[in-house]
Amino acid sequence: MQNLKYARARDIDEAARLLAEGGPTARVLAGGTDVIVQARERKRQVGLFVDIKKIAAVQELRYDAAAGLTVGAATPCYRIYEDDVVQRLYPALVEATSVVGGTAIQGRASLGGNLCNSSPAADTVPAMIALDADVSIAGPGGGRRTVAAADFCTGPGQNVLAQGEFVVSILFPPPAAGSGAAWERFIPRNEMDIAVANAASYLLIEGGSVSAARIAIGAVAPTALLLDDAAAALVGKPLSDETIAAAAVAAKTAARPIDDMRGSIKQRRHLAGVLVERTLCLAAERAEGGRP
Amino acid sequence: MSDRIVITATINGEATEFLADERDSLLEALRERLGLTGVKEGCNNGNCGACAITLDGRLVNSCCVMAAEVEGAAVMTVEGIAPDGLHPLQQVFLEDAALQCGICTPGFLVAAKALLDRNASPTEHEVRFWLAGNLCRCTGYDKIVTAVLRAAATMRGAPA
Numbered sequence: 001m002q003n004l005k006y007a008r009a010r011d012i013d014e015a016a017r018l019l020a021e022g023g024p025t026a027r028v029l030a031g032g033t034d035v036i037v038q039a040r041e042r043k044r045q046v047g048l049f050v051d052i053k054k055i056a057a058v059q060e061l062r063y064d065a066a067a068g069l070t071v072g073a074a075t076p077c078y079r080i081y082e083d084d085v086v087q088r089l090y091p092a093l094v095e096a097t098s099v100v101g102g103t104a105i106q107g108r109a110s111l112g113g114n115l116c117n118s119s120p121a122a123d124t125v126p127a128m129i130a131l132d133a134d135v136s137i138a139g140p141g142g143g144r145r146t147v148a149a150a151d152f153c154t155g156p157g158q159n160v161l162a163q164g165e166f167v168v169s170i171l172f173p174p175p176a177a178g179s180g181a182a183w184e185r186f187i188p189r190n191e192m193d194i195a196v197a198n199a200a201s202y203l204l205i206e207g208g209s210v211s212a213a214r215i216a217i218g219a220v221a222p223t224a225l226l227l228d229d230a231a232a233a234l235v236g237k238p239l240s241d242e243t244i245a246a247a248a249v250a251a252k253t254a255a256r257p258i259d260d261m262r263g264s265i266k267q268r269r270h271l272a273g274v275l276v277e278r279t280l281c282l283a284a285e286r287a288e289g290g291r292p
Numbered sequence: 293m294s295d296r297i298v299i300t301a302t303i304n305g306e307a308t309e310f311l312a313d314e315r316d317s318l319l320e321a322l323r324e325r326l327g328l329t330g331v332k333e334g335c336n337n338g339n340c341g342a343c344a345i346t347l348d349g350r351l352v353n354s355c356c357v358m359a360a361e362v363e364g365a366a367v368m369t370v371e372g373i374a375p376d377g378l379h380p381l382q383q384v385f386l387e388d389a390a391l392q393c394g395i396c397t398p399g400f401l402v403a404a405k406a407l408l409d410r411n412a413s414p415t416e417h418e419v420r421f422w423l424a425g426n427l428c429r430c431t432g433y434d435k436i437v438t439a440v441l442r443a444a445a446t447m448r449g450a451p452a
Contacts, residue, residue, distance in 0.1 A: 001315040005295070006360040033356045036317065037337045051361060078350065102425020103403065104341055107350040108357070192424035 001040050008051045012138045012168060015052050019164045020140050022048035028166045030058070030074035031108035033101065034117040050166075057168050058112065063089070069172040073112025077124075078103075080111070090172060091286065092181035092200055092279075096127035099185065102192040112167040118153040121195045121219035121262075125153065127183045129216035129226050130200035133172045139165040146171075150216070153223040179204045180286025182279040185218075186271045195219040196263035199251070199275035203239070203283040210234045215247060215276055220255035220268045227254050230276060244280050248273035301362045303328070304372025312359040319343045321359035322369060330370040330398045334427070341426035344399040345369050351406040353425075370398035373405050381405055381443040390439035392430035400426050404440045412448055416441060 005022075006029075009015035019026045025047035027035055039046040052058050053074050060072035063085045071080060077097040080086055087094055100109050100123050114124045115135060128135075128149035135147045139162065149170065153159050161167070175181075185198035197219045204212035213231040218224040230250035234243050257268035300309045303326060312321040319336070322328040322345070334342030336355045343354040346368045373379045381404050384390070391397045400423065407414055407422045414422070419440050420433075428436060 001317065001320075004315050006297075006314050006358055008360075008363075029358065029361075031356075032358065032361075033338050033353075036356050036358065040317070040336065049358060051358075053361075076350075101338065102341065103406075103422050104344050104351045104353045104425045105338060105356075107347070107352040190424075191421055 002042060002046060004039065004046045005048045006051065007048060008054055010054055012055060012057060013142065015050055015055060015166060016138060016140050016142075016164060018048070018050045019166065022050065024163060026050055028052055028116065030113045031076060031110045032113075033105050033109045034113060034119075052166065055168075060169060061086075063174075065174055067171075068174040071111055071170045071172070073115075073167040073169055074110045077106040077109050077111075081106075089175050090131065090181070092127050092131060092183040092202070092283075093124070093172070095183040096124040096198075096200070099123060099191060111170050115149070115152050115170070116159060116161065116167060118155070118157050118159045118223070120153075120156050120222055120224070121198070122153075122224065123185060123195055123198055123218070125149065125224040126198055126200040126216035126218040127181075128170060128172075129224055130181055130183070130202040130214045131172050132202070132214055133170050135167055136169045136171060137161065137165050138168050144168075150226040155222045176204055178206050178287055179212075180283040180288070182282035182286065184275050184279050184282075186275060194262060197257075197268050197271035197275055199272065199279050201276060201279035201283045203234070203280065203287050205239065205284065205287045208238050210237060210239055210243075213247075215251065215280070217251055217255060217272045217276065219262075220257040220272045222256070225254055227251055227276075229254060234280075239280070239284050244277055247280060248277045251276040297360055299359060299363050301364065302366040304368055305375065314360060316359040317355055318345070318347075318357040318359045318362060318367070319354040322354060322367070325359075328369045328371050332395050332398055334395065334399075339425075339427065340396070341399040341403060341423075342396050344402045344426065346402065346406055349406075349409075351403055368402070370401050373401060379405065380446050381408070381440065384439045384443040384446065385436075388435060388439045388442065390432065390435040392428075392432045396426060396428045396430075400428070400436055404443070407440070408444055408447060412444060414441070414444060 029049040058072040058074040133149040181202040183200040187193035230247040233246035332342035334340035
């Protein structure tokens with residue numbers, strides 16, 4: 001391991017101060033499942049780990065019918081998918097968090113970490129985008145700002161955080177009556193793998209027509225993509241095989257995948273369409289189920 | 293140089309104070325500072341589960357935890373899963389030869405115990421899904437899964 005220091009922050013201000021003092025090589029430590037490995041393998045230069053897990057706000061998991069769901073940046077995946085309210089109201093989030101790595105990874109890995117690691121294949125990011133989540137960010141000098149999850153990642157390993165900023169929590173709006181969402185991914189085995197492609201869809205169905213749609217795909221571009229054209233193919237019409245197929249075509253058109261050890265361009269483009277179709281069908285079923 | 297730090301934690305049920313390097317992973321501290329060599333280093337990057345332990349009761353990979361993080365926490369390694377004699381999982385792994393080279397075995401035992409502590413009657417699918425983060429490069433998975441199911445039955449008092 002490279003030479004590094006460790007500090008534990010007890011509140012947001014202390015974390016901001018420690019990050020400012022640590023300079024450019026100070027890194028936030030939440031679940032550590034990515035950043036500790038990157039520090040060890042010298043993929044990131046780390047002079048100081050600022051452990052934020054003792055800060056109450058980053059461990060939150062709280063639902064309010066008006067404000068929606070607040071998930072602390074370091075709240076581990078298992079707490080999210082084991083939560084009764086999340087299971088009832090945000091099944092897409094359960095689907096995404098319950099297959100991040102294996103059980104031992106889910107004991108530590110978090111939504112905040114998945115966002116900040118900014119892998120193009122991050123499993124929970126398309127779910128956060130489709131569910132229209134906002135990311136609450138703290139910075140030096142008591143600064144706070146909010147960025148849409150869809151705008152957070154800017155490239156592989158890159159995001160909107162300025163030096164000294166860190167994610168405090170992720171906020172999900174309360175699900176509207178008549179809405180449904182779903183998340184799926186393709187991997188060659190059944191679990192414990194990195195996505196070849198993944199997708200999440202959200203539908204709001206009112207009076208037999210789709211009145212809103214948010215569709216996101218991951219692992220098929222430098223960042224997860226929010227697909228405006230795919231949503232436009234659905235909105236204002238009753239959901240049908242034809243509109244779903246049109247959304248899938250839009251997803252395949254928007255995908256800009258690469259060839260790598262996990263999959264080819266052709267396979268990933270195909271998968272983007274298939275996963276959008278499947279998540280739309282499941283989201284529609286859930287919307288018709290009359291939740292919440 | 294990184295500094296030496298004093299860490300106080302409950303290790304396998306005992307209040308323990310130990311010195312570690314500030315940059316030690318928990319895996320390094322357990323093996324090299326505390327002599328708990330049942331915790332194995334496999335991949336050292338979170339993929340293989342050979343270093344699996346429980347941290348405050350939750351299954352984690354100790355290679356992906358900094359030693360400094362466990363201040364005040366409870367850590368359990370394979371050395372602590374059965375204070376007296378063998379845990380039923382260890383007994384069944386031995387009787388049914390659910391191991392080949394054995395490097396992955398401590399991680400499997402800790403992970404399987406964490407499952408059975410939550411779910412006394414897991415299905416084969418649940419066992420396989422829970423243990424997906426534990427890799428056996430001898431590929432002896434069937435015997436491991438069967439042993440976990442039989443240990444669960446034994447612990448429930450069902451005929452094995």
